[in-house]
Amino acid sequence: MSTKRLSKVDTLRGEIEIPGDKSISHRAVMFGAIANGTTKISNFLMGEDCLSTVDCFRKMGVEIEVNEGSVTVQGKGYEGLQEPVHILDVGNSGTTTRLMLGILAGTDFHSCIIGDESIAKRPMSRVTNPLRLMGAKIDGRNDGDFTPLAVRGKELNGVEYNSPVASAQVKSAILLAGLRTNNELTIVNEPHKSRDHTERMLRAFGVEVLEEDTKVSLQGGQTLKATSIFVPGDISSAAFFLVAGAIVPNSEIILKNVGINPTRTGIIDVLIQMGASIEIIKNEDNEFEPIADIIIKTSELKGITIGGDLIPKLIDEIPVIALLATQAEGETIIKDASELKVKETNRIDTVVGELAKLGANIEATDDGMIIKGRTKLSGNATVSSHGDHRIGMMLGIAACITDGEIDLHDYKAIDVSYPDFFAHLEQLAK
Numbered sequence: 001m002s003t004k005r006l007s008k009v010d011t012l013r014g015e016i017e018i019p020g021d022k023s024i025s026h027r028a029v030m031f032g033a034i035a036n037g038t039t040k041i042s043n044f045l046m047g048e049d050c051l052s053t054v055d056c057f058r059k060m061g062v063e064i065e066v067n068e069g070s071v072t073v074q075g076k077g078y079e080g081l082q083e084p085v086h087i088l089d090v091g092n093s094g095t096t097t098r099l100m101l102g103i104l105a106g107t108d109f110h111s112c113i114i115g116d117e118s119i120a121k122r123p124m125s126r127v128t129n130p131l132r133l134m135g136a137k138i139d140g141r142n143d144g145d146f147t148p149l150a151v152r153g154k155e156l157n158g159v160e161y162n163s164p165v166a167s168a169q170v171k172s173a174i175l176l177a178g179l180r181t182n183n184e185l186t187i188v189n190e191p192h193k194s195r196d197h198t199e200r201m202l203r204a205f206g207v208e209v210l211e212e213d214t215k216v217s218l219q220g221g222q223t224l225k226a227t228s229i230f231v232p233g234d235i236s237s238a239a240f241f242l243v244a245g246a247i248v249p250n251s252e253i254i255l256k257n258v259g260i261n262p263t264r265t266g267i268i269d270v271l272i273q274m275g276a277s278i279e280i281i282k283n284e285d286n287e288f289e290p291i292a293d294i295i296i297k298t299s300e301l302k303g304i305t306i307g308g309d310l311i312p313k314l315i316d317e318i319p320v321i322a323l324l325a326t327q328a329e330g331e332t333i334i335k336d337a338s339e340l341k342v343k344e345t346n347r348i349d350t351v352v353g354e355l356a357k358l359g360a361n362i363e364a365t366d367d368g369m370i371i372k373g374r375t376k377l378s379g380n381a382t383v384s385s386h387g388d389h390r391i392g393m394m395l396g397i398a399a400c401i402t403d404g405e406i407d408l409h410d411y412k413a414i415d416v417s418y419p420d421f422f423a424h425l426e427q428l429a430k
């Protein structure tokens, strides 16, 4: 197992370019693969999760050239996908699994999906159930809830689906399958609005998608036309340095080209509400996905309550928000976040367990956690990512402010979404 020794930093200063957005990188490859023509992707995230997506679509006969952050996908439409001779291995990526299921449901061949140990524990019936309602033939452990999954493509019908969870992965899988119906309408309703990258990108590929509050619909039978996609920096990766800049003394960090899609900016709302010194400098309006440079400085913070509609806008940032809250005066309550239990790890347990090892005053609740600050975190501890990239990076930032060294086990898990994370941290540490 990989272990890294980490120590406190005096201050963080300088500028970094945040790597490409994971959600958008996955979608650009998948949509390019089912579009007609050549799709060119720039600033693609070279993380293990997105490379798993590339590998799966190559196994279906799609020609994909990857040259650092520049990717070219030779799409031949849905019909161009070929029956894979090998099992499609999604690695650690829930997004690959769930969105690809939506695509596979409407093919005319057989395919099998596996992933790593973490994927094998993540619920897939939230996707396989609605896809079955549309006519898909899917089987797997526990009646299609867990990988390995087998899909036999079928002609599909449209549905109106009321999703019990606010999940962009569920919404996207249904919409992708909805494209394969014969002119039928597919509608997805959500309890809260989830990230809308699929809707935005389908439009960039020439598909008509209608949106009304938390309801999204599209007409089946539409085809995708290849396009060029620039992937903005990932706000979920930027979040680690936004928190670092706010809690490390005398810091000022400039994060360049960060995606500020309003369905993703919950971390900015939280920092503002907690009283952080943050400045957003919006770039020229990018029609596809908005982008900004963000400046963060060391801040005096106060505790707040986070829940409701805000949760889907910051779901992946909660581990690092918990760390932020340990440095805020008073109590921070995170609620309505039981989705944390079905991520790469049960992130309520792993966040609370690992931060408690550093002396944080943190307590798990049924649907989130309560953190009391401000606490001086102590080092001389051994912590673990538990194979979860976001837990690993949160602990990497925690180590910047702890007295005494920290040994971080399984730090390589970070490569899933941010292979340059420690290089960027070293670049900023003065």
Ligand SMILES: O=C(O)C1=C[C@@H](OP(=O)(O)O)[C@@H](O)[C@H](O)C1
Binding pocket: 022, 023, 024, 095, 166, 167, 168, 169, 170, 172, 194, 195, 315, 316, 339
């Ligand atoms: O659609 C996506 O790209 C994602 C959606 C979210 O998951 P859910 O759809 O399960 O909320 C998020 O946690 C994940 O990191 C990426």
Ligand SMILES: C=C(OP(=O)(O)O)C(=O)O
Binding pocket: 022, 049, 092, 093, 094, 095, 096, 316, 343, 344, 390, 417
């Ligand atoms: C939950 C995450 O990703 P996925 O669902 O794609 O594994 C994440 O990146 O935090």
